[in-house]
Amino acid sequence: MTTVLIIDDSSFQRTIIRKTLKNEGFVCIEASNGRVGLHLIEDERPDIIIVDLLMPDMDGTEFLTAIREKEIAIPVIVLTSDIQDATRENCIRLGASSFLNKPARADELIPAIRLLLHPGE
Amino acid sequence: MDLNTDELDALRELVNIGVGKAAGILSEMTGSRIELSIPVIHLIRGDQYTEIEAVLGEEQYAAVRLGFEGAFTGTAFSIFPANSADILIAAITGDEPDHSGSLAHFHSIHAETLMEVGNILINGVMGSITNILGTRLIYTLPSYSEEPVARLIQEAGSDQRENIIVAQTRMFIHNLNIEGKILLIMGGRSLDILVRKIQEARD
Numbered sequence: 051m052t053t054v055l056i057i058d059d060s061s062f063q064r065t066i067i068r069k070t071l072k073n074e075g076f077v078c079i080e081a082s083n084g085r086v087g088l089h090l091i092e093d094e095r096p097d098i099i100i101v102d103l104l105m106p107d108m109d110g111t112e113f114l115t116a117i118r119e120k121e122i123a124i125p126v127i128v129l130t131s132d133i134q135d136a137t138r139e140n141c142i143r144l145g146a147s148s149f150l151n152k153p154a155r156a157d158e159l160i161p162a163i164r165l166l167l168h169p170g171e
Numbered sequence: 172m173d174l175n176t177d178e179l180d181a182l183r184e185l186v187n188i189g190v191g192k193a194a195g196i197l198s199e200m201t202g203s204r205i206e207l208s209i210p211v212i213h214l215i216r217g218d219q220y221t222e223i224e225a226v227l228g229e230e231q232y233a234a235v236r237l238g239f240e241g242a243f244t245g246t247a248f249s250i251f252p253a254n255s256a257d258i259l260i261a262a263i264t265g266d267e268p269d270h271s272g273s274l275a276h277f278h279s280i281h282a283e284t285l286m287e288v289g290n291i292l293i294n295g296v297m298g299s300i301t302n303i304l305g306t307r308l309i310y311t312l313p314s315y316s317e318e319p320v321a322r323l324i325q326e327a328g329s330d331q332r333e334n335i336i337v338a339q340t341r342m343f344i345h346n347l348n349i350e351g352k353i354l355l356i357m358g359g360r361s362l363d364i365l366v367r368k369i370q371e372a373r374d
Contacts, residue, residue, distance in 0.1 A: 062283045104290075104312055131291045133192070133298030136307035152291050153200050 052167060053077045055096035057087040057113065058129075059105040063152065067100060067129070070156045076163070084108030088116060096124060098163050103130040103137070114144040125166040129154055174366065179212055181369045185300050186210040186338040190353055193295030194342055197351075200288065201262045201344060208341040215335045223337060227320040227352070234323055235289025238311035239297060242304070243364045245357035246327040247297055249289035250320065255349040260284050262347055286315040296353055304368045320354070327356045336362050 054076050058064050061082075068078045079094050081087035085108040087101065099117075103110035110128060117126065125147040130137070138149045148162045174182065187210050194205040215222050233256035235249045251259060253271075260281050261268040290313040301308050316323070324335065338355040357365065 060283060060287050062280070062287050104310055106312060131287075131294035132310065133294055133302070134307055135302050137298075152287075153196065155199075 051075075051077050052098065052163075053079060053094060053096045054163065055079050055081065055087060055090055055094070055099045057081045057084060057099065057105070057110070058102040059083055060102070063102065063154070067154050067159070070154060070159060071163075073156070074160050084110065084113030084116065087113060088120075091117070091122060091124065098166060099124055099126045100129050100159075101126055103128060103132055103141075111140070111144065114141065114146055118145045127159075127162055127166070129159070174212075174214065174362075178366050178369070182336075182338070182366065183210050183212050185303065185369060186212070186296065186340065186353075186355070188303065189296035189299035190340045190342070192299040193292040193353065196291055196295050197288070197342065197344070200291075201259070201347060201349075203262075203344045203346050206343040206345060208343075210338050210340040213335075213337040213339065215337060221321050223324055223335075224319070224321050226337065226339065229319050229321070231317050231319055232323070233285055234316050234318060234320075235286050235293065235313055236316065236323065236327075237290060237293045237297075237313045239308040240311075241308040242301075242306040242368065243308075243357060243361035245355060245361055247293045248320075248323055248354040248356070249292045249351065250323075250354060251285070251349070251351045255351060256281075256285055258347050259288065259344075259349050259351075262349075263288065282315045286313055289313065289315070292351075292353065296355075304372050306368060323354075324356060 054071055056064050056067050056078055059082050064080050071078050079090055081090050083105045101110045101113055127148040128141045128146045129150050131152045133151050141149050147166050150158055190207055194207055198205045213226060232250040236246060238246050257268045264284055297308060336357050340353050342351045
C-alpha cells in the first residue's frame with residue numbers, strides 16, 4: 051500500500067488531492083504546513099510527498115531545504131499555483147522530484163506519482 | 172509617471188496574455204467556456220484613489236488579495252461580485268447557489284474555496300508576465316475579504332499608491348453567467364521598472 055503525505059494549508063486543496071488519490075488506491079495522510087509535515091515523515095514514513103509552496107509557519111521552499119538537510123530520500127512533488135519558470139527551477143534545484151501546477155489534475159498527478167514509485171517502467 | 176501609447180499598449184498586451192492563461196485555468200475548473208474582454212488600463216494618482224469608484228462602483232466584492240515583490244512590487248486582486256462568487260463556488264464545490272445577491276451567507280468553506288480560485292487566477296496572470304519578462308516574483312500568503320474596491324486599494328499600502336495602475340479585465344463565464352475582474356496595483360517606481368522590463372523584452 052502506497053502512502054502519500056499531502057502538505058497544504060488549504061483543506062479545500064487537500065480534499066481535492068485526497069479524493070483524486072483515494073480513487074487510485076493510495077493511502078493519504080495530511081499536514082497543514084511543512085513543520086507538521088516533517089513530524090509526520092518521522093512517524094509515518096510516507097512513500098511520496100506532495101507539498102504546496104505558499105504556506106504559513108514552514109512554506110514549501112523551507113520544507114524542501116529541511117528534508118534535504120535531514121537527508122530524507124522520499125520523492126517530493128511540488129503542487130503549486132505558482133507558474134513561474136524561475137520558481138520551478140528553484141524547486142528542482144532544492145531537490146523536488148516533480149513540479150506540477152494547481153488545480154490538481156488526476157491525469158498529471160497519478161502518472162507523476164507512478165513514475166516516481168517505479169522509475170523506468 | 173505617465174505612459175505613452177506604446178507603453179500602454181505593451182502593458183495591455185502583457186496583462187492580456189496573463190489573463191488568457193488565468194482564463195484557461197478557470198475554464199478547466201468550471202468546465203465552461205470563458206469570454207475575455209480586452210484589458211483596460213487605468214492610471215490613477217494615489218491621492219485620488221477613490222476615483223476607482225467611478226470605474227468599478229461602490230458595491231461589495233468578494234476579493235482575493237495576493238501581494239508580490241521582487242523585480243517589481245505591488246498587490247493583485249481577483250474580485251467577483253456577490254452573485255458571481257456564489258455561482259462560481261457552487262460550480263466548483265457542487266453545492267447549490269444561494270442567489271441572495273449578498274455575501275452575508277458566505278462561510279469559511281466558501282471563502283477558502285474562493286481564495287484558492289483567486290490565488291490560482293492571480294498566479295496565472297502574474298506568472299505569465301514574469302515568465303515573459305524573464306524575472307521572478309515572491310508572493311505573500313493570499314487573503315480573502317468582502318469590501319468595496321476603493322477600500323481594498325486603500326488597504327494596499329500607501330507606498331503602492333503613489334501611482335496606481337489598475338489593469339481591469341472582465342472574464343465572463345458563458346453558461347454560468349459569472350463575471351470576474353483582475354486588478355493590479357503598483358506604485359510609481361515599480362510601474363517604471365515593469366515598463367522598462369517590457370521594453371527590454373521587446374528590444
